[in-house]
Amino acid sequence: MVTAEPPQKAVEVLKTTETKSVETPEAAPTGETMISVRNMDFNYGTKRALHGINMEIPSRQVTAFIGPSGCGKSTLLRCFNRINDRIAGAHISGGQVVIKGKNIYDADVDTTQLRRQVGMVFQKYNPFPKSIYENVVYGLRINGVKKKSDLDDACEYALKAAALWEECKDRLKANAFGLSGGQMQRLCIARAVAVKPDVLLMDEPCSALDPIATLKVEELIVDLKKDYTVVIVTHNMQQARRVAELTAFMYLGELIEFAETDQIFGNPQQKKTEDYVRGQFS
Amino acid sequence: MHAPATSALLENPFAKRRSHRETYEFIVRSVLRGATYLILFATAAIFLHIIVKGSPILFQAKAPFINVEFLTKLPETLHVLEDKQGHIYKTDPKGADAIKHQLGDNLRQEKTISYSGGGILGPIVGTFLLVLVCIVIALFLGISSAIYLSEYAKPGKFIEWVRLAILNLAGVPSVVFGLFGLGVFVLAAPVFTNTPLDRALLVIPLGFTQMSFQGWDTSVLSGAFTLAFVILPVIITASEECLRAVPMGFRETSLALGATRWQTIWRSVLPFAMPGILTSSILGIARAAGETAPIMFTAALAFKDKLPWQGEAGFGGVFTESVQALPYHIYTLAARIPQNEYSERAQYGSVFVFLVLVMTLATASVLLRRKLRAKYKW
Numbered sequence: 001m002v003t004a005e006p007p008q009k010a011v012e013v014l015k016t017t018e019t020k021s022v023e024t025p026e027a028a029p030t031g032e033t034m035i036s037v038r039n040m041d042f043n044y045g046t047k048r049a050l051h052g053i054n055m056e057i058p059s060r061q062v063t064a065f066i067g068p069s070g071c072g073k074s075t076l077l078r079c080f081n082r083i084n085d086r087i088a089g090a091h092i093s094g095g096q097v098v099i100k101g102k103n104i105y106d107a108d109v110d111t112t113q114l115r116r117q118v119g120m121v122f123q124k125y126n127p128f129p130k131s132i133y134e135n136v137v138y139g140l141r142i143n144g145v146k147k148k149s150d151l152d153d154a155c156e157y158a159l160k161a162a163a164l165w166e167e168c169k170d171r172l173k174a175n176a177f178g179l180s181g182g183q184m185q186r187l188c189i190a191r192a193v194a195v196k197p198d199v200l201l202m203d204e205p206c207s208a209l210d211p212i213a214t215l216k217v218e219e220l221i222v223d224l225k226k227d228y229t230v231v232i233v234t235h236n237m238q239q240a241r242r243v244a245e246l247t248a249f250m251y252l253g254e255l256i257e258f259a260e261t262d263q264i265f266g267n268p269q270q271k272k273t274e275d276y277v278r279g280q281f282s
Numbered sequence: 283m284h285a286p287a288t289s290a291l292l293e294n295p296f297a298k299r300r301s302h303r304e305t306y307e308f309i310v311r312s313v314l315r316g317a318t319y320l321i322l323f324a325t326a327a328i329f330l331h332i333i334v335k336g337s338p339i340l341f342q343a344k345a346p347f348i349n350v351e352f353l354t355k356l357p358e359t360l361h362v363l364e365d366k367q368g369h370i371y372k373t374d375p376k377g378a379d380a381i382k383h384q385l386g387d388n389l390r391q392e393k394t395i396s397y398s399g400g401g402i403l404g405p406i407v408g409t410f411l412l413v414l415v416c417i418v419i420a421l422f423l424g425i426s427s428a429i430y431l432s433e434y435a436k437p438g439k440f441i442e443w444v445r446l447a448i449l450n451l452a453g454v455p456s457v458v459f460g461l462f463g464l465g466v467f468v469l470a471a472p473v474f475t476n477t478p479l480d481r482a483l484l485v486i487p488l489g490f491t492q493m494s495f496q497g498w499d500t501s502v503l504s505g506a507f508t509l510a511f512v513i514l515p516v517i518i519t520a521s522e523e524c525l526r527a528v529p530m531g532f533r534e535t536s537l538a539l540g541a542t543r544w545q546t547i548w549r550s551v552l553p554f555a556m557p558g559i560l561t562s563s564i565l566g567i568a569r570a571a572g573e574t575a576p577i578m579f580t581a582a583l584a585f586k587d588k589l590p591w592q593g594e595a596g597f598g599g600v601f602t603e604s605v606q607a608l609p610y611h612i613y614t615l616a617a618r619i620p621q622n623e624y625s626e627r628a629q630y631g632s633v634f635v636f637l638v639l640v641m642t643l644a645t646a647s648v649l650l651r652r653k654l655r656a657k658y659k660w
Contacts, residue, residue, distance in 0.1 A: 081538060083534060083537060083538055086533075086534070086537070088436065088437065112540045112541065112542050113540065114540075115537065115538055115539065115540040116539070116540035119538065119539070120534075120535075120538035122531060122534060122535065122538075124531060126529065126531030126532065126534075126535055128532060128535075128550055129554065138536070138539060138549070138550075139539035139540060139541075141549075142536070142539065142540065142541040142542075142545045142549065143540065188535070191535075191539070192538070192539070195539060195540065
């Protein structure tokens with residue numbers, strides 16, 4: 001197992017003038033470890049789904065998980081915000097997941113607080129059947145934000161961050177179901193961004209989208225890493241190459257190789273990785 | 283074997299087999315169609331009979347076109363007097379005295395028909411109150427338990443048993459519910475009072491007052507609770523289905539945004555399940571309004587000369603007074619008094635009004651559901 005040191009790329013953190021009214025979320029400086037997985041095992045009931053995972057995910061970069069179906073990449077992603085807790089019998093059976101210096105599986109962790117810091121975008125775009133505005137501010141409303149100006153600001157910030165502002169600013173009160181698939185997925189990203197998490201988890205965010213919408217979402221992902229640590233699960237190896245600095249290859253519940261994307265695709269160290277990225281199995 | 287292909291009047295080589303199957307198909311189709319039309323016929327017969335016989339009692343040719351008296355007066359005894367010339371006078375007890383006095387010796391005979399005079403305001407008000415309170419109780423209990431079963435409870439053997447028990451509740455005969463209501467709500471439910479009755483099962487002193495398990499008497503509250511238990515299985519089962527129909531993604535998204543479980547249910551599950559829950563409740567409403575057995579021991583009287591708020595407690599007594607109810611009133615009119623040409627008016631009138639009332643209730647629910655559905659569809 002090879003766990004590469006994360007590359008220390010200098011990424012300029014630009015604050016656009018558009019978002020000046022909203023401060024960027026407090027995050028560790030670029031490249032510092034955001035999520036640290038330490039020797040983690042994960043079970044669905046008695047069936048072990050993840051075996052001894054070790055990885056360091058750096059902040060403000062895009063990390064991609066690739067691997068064949070059923071390899072555990074989604075399970076691993078869903079461990080980072082403990083949304084797996086919902087599934088009966090699913091539990092972490094060894095090791096730790098440390099986010100911002102805190103093991104999130106400690107008994108004293110409040111999962112609602114955790115999930116406010118670790119946002120998630122799902123495979124199937126799933127806006128609520130409410131207005132665009134209400135969708136975006138959902139996370140704020142459940143946090144008890146009532147002031148209209150705060151909600152308006154957050155809505156504008158999130159929609160701009162998700163590159164949806166220009167398309168939607170005139171119909172914020174319209175039902176979100178009137179949007180196209182790609183717009184709905186970007187709306188879901190805006191909804192996750194509105195609460196300003198540190199980390200954005202994306203579970204195959206483009207698998208239900210057409211190629212053009214996919215391209216837009218990919219551009220957005222690259223854009224989002226200025227402010228957020230992005231972890232993306234993808235089926236599409238080309239997508240990992242296009243958006244991710246780091247790529248992790250998983251197979252049968254194990255992390256086979258984790259390194260810079262260029263290395264995974266250009267010069268993989270493991271035979272399994274090489275076979276997979278060459279398309280010899282899937 | 284086969285006819286030559288040159289002939290334009292080829293016999294269909296499959297004709298024989300098809301006709302055999304066709305006969306079979308025809309029989310099956312006729313049976314199915316016949317069954318459907320039979321049901322349709324029965325429904326039409328019931329509705330037409332009630333409308334033809336009942337509408338002349340409620341509606342009239344002169345302004346205000348509705349028989350206001352029938353809707354705004356309490357039931358009373360109908361007096362029919364006949365003089366020796368064959369003139370017939372239909373009147374109430376007071377009028378009867380006056381006419382008797384006027385006719386003197388000219389009176390040939392007098393008939394009295396119980397409950398058939400006046401109007402049916404008492405039963406209408408009673409049924410309305412019972413249904414209203416029942417729906418509030420049943421929706422609260424039913425939706426709460428459906429949420430618990432489908433969102434909170436860990437699936438397992440025990441929960442399966444709970445579900446089975448709830449389904450079994452639906453099979454309990456309604457008269458058993460009536461007796462259950464009598465035993466529990468009428469005779470044993472707790473009340474706060476300073477002067478507990480002797481028959482109270484248990485009295486717990488609370489300092490400022492006492493909690494006495496002496497029951498709520500025959501009252502709207504007792505009846506509404508009993509009715510609520512009759513329709514609870516329907517509401518729970520249907521609500522659970524509606525909750526399960528809400529996409530899992532809504533819950534996951536909401537939780538992933540940091541919502542608590544209850545916030546998730548309140549904001550992004552329940553609103554979208556509500557139209558379906560209300561639809562299923564329509565059946566419950568109609569059933570609750572129509573049940574006779576559960577209320578005859580717990581809430582309804584055959585006759586009462588006061589409206590619920592005309593008792594000693596005034597408007598405060600609306601829920602604690604016994605009432606008349608339409609289904610029980612219809613039963614009384616049909617089975618408890620001698621039948622003759624003068625009893626028909628109240629009988630058909632009550633049934634007609636009852637039918638209109640239930641249909642109005644159902645229509646209102648459908649409209650409400652449609653409004654909600656348009657707002658929350660996905």
